[in-house]
Amino acid sequence: MKRLWKWLSDASRSLVSRYVILICVAVILIPLALVLGASILFLFYPPDAREQSLYGSGLKLETMWHNEARSLGGKPDEAVQQRLQELYSTYTKATLYWVDVEGNTRLQLPSSAQVQTQWTAADAIQFMKERRDNNELFTVVAFIGDHPSEGFLVFELPRDVIYNAYKNAKFRKYWSYSFPTMLLIILCLFLAASWLFFYRISRRLLRMQKAMMPSAAAFPGIPGRITVGRQDEIGRLELAFNTMIEQLEHGRLREAEEEQLRRQLIANLSHDLRTPLTAIRGHAFQLNEEQMSSRGRESLQVIDRKVDYLSRLIDNLLSYTLLSAGRYPYRPEHVDMNRMLRQLCANWYAAFEQQGIELELDAPDHGFRWEIDPQWMERIADNLFQNILRHAVDGGCALVRLYESDGKGYIEFADRGPGMNSESASPGSGIGISIVTLMAKEMGLQLTIDSSSEGTRITLQGLNQI
């Protein structure tokens, strides 16, 4: 018993066994319920029960009539007449009549009854034959005083007065439908139970689906946890789901920590590299103030330029790492590109002038606005200007051109250098242009690079804001 109980409680933890139990119960229940239902119906509504009959059974009436006839034997006609009147007042639904020995009908009750007035022997036999197989009339014939010499008395009743209606007549009419109806009800109950069973399963599964929606997430991209219900298959799935989420969250946290560490490391590295560079530049500057040959001064200028280059490289390295990790802060705003490019050209003009390059800005009177991060745009322009300075000094001129076409704005950086595919005197890692590409893409700007031995033309195309 204990083991059975344990088996049952184990079974209740499994969806399969619960469904099997449901079906078993249904299969056993159907015949059982049919038998039980029929018994109860039979007990409370017996189909053959009849109403109490009005004047008692036919046998009782027959005995009564014979006794009455016997007791009237030898009595005067008035007494017979009076007694018959009394009996008629008791049996109002009956027809009573008295025929004397000569064959004359002496009395008929009620008087409206159609009884022949003269009886022959043949009439009497005909009457007896007719009444014998009559299904509608119950007839008792008795000789007065039990002797044929005094005439006879007839008592007639419609048979349905004796045999009264069935007690459950209405129910009896539907009795034949009761079994199919019960079967139908049980089937419906079973269907409802099945539906409920699967509805609850699907509801629990849907709950899990809902938990996977981004809105329920505690971390972006990770579903929220769910409360575990029953310990069945879905319950185990929910447990596994929660474990998975825990691991995901743990992973995400660790990833964030690692990312933080990486950023910190690169920021520190950048700082540590810049500090000695600062010292180098400072010392070079100090040397420059001493008495020195022209070759010495040239060397110092080279040192200064290299320090600049290194510093930018470090900057780009840091930016590139942050950018590719999606950690570079992006704060877009509406920027007047005309004004911004003019400012950037102004900043770089002196550096170009020093190298003997003429920097020209060709911009319309009315500029256009882009939705971009000005810091990013500055970095893009810085890198492009830096590239021109490093690779296209020989061209002798650089042009920044702004123009509009079809609601789109274009910013073009052009030089007359030897092009990107040539063997440059100072090859770079290309990290500068990689950053330009990445940033332009992130800001939704279309970057076109058109480079030949005649020069390089880099165009940014953006959507103008109103």
Add this chain to the structure above:
Amino acid sequence: MRRILYIEDDLDIGQLVQNHLTGRGFAVDWLRSGDGAAERVADADLVILDVMLPGLDGFTVGQRLKRIASDKPILMLSARSTIDDKLEGLQFADDYMTKPFHPEELTARIEVLLRRNGKTDNQGQLTLGHLDIDLSKPMFIDQRSGEEIILTGKQLQIFLYLLRHPNQILTKEQIYEAVWGEPSWDGDKTLNVHIRYLREKIEINPSTPAIIETIRGIGFRVKQ
């Protein structure tokens, strides 16, 4: 003599900057950390602050100094170059320079900050081509004739703005906003007209200007 409070933990760089600034006529009070900065800030005209310091970091030190003496300009001088660092620094500091900086740029920026604070060194006397200029009056004398050149209000404002930013290219927008005080920019016609009249008064040959240089498409510059 203008005094600078300089907080830097790197001995090498500290020594270089101190030498450089001393050579440019500043009195430099150099501290290795933020300790004691609060007591000395009152004597200084300007503070130069590194970010990575032993003990309290430069951002914290700078914010404290600003609370004590809000009128002292602070120049952050740091090897931390990310935008986030710059934005954090500029919440309280007046300027942010990244290492490796050019010593001359440092001096120039210090001059700008001090000038903004009314601590100019020279008396505003300078010579530009054939012009003798006294910025404190202001007064412009043509050396050839010894006569004073009289400028209208807008002409004077434009010229002074250019003179206060020597060797710097100022964009049309910058000049327009500084002189007219309006952020809106309706083309460069108005400014060009005023520059043309200004040149007619101060240039020897207005068609080949020698004092106010036009940088095509970008702006104007006065070279000293």
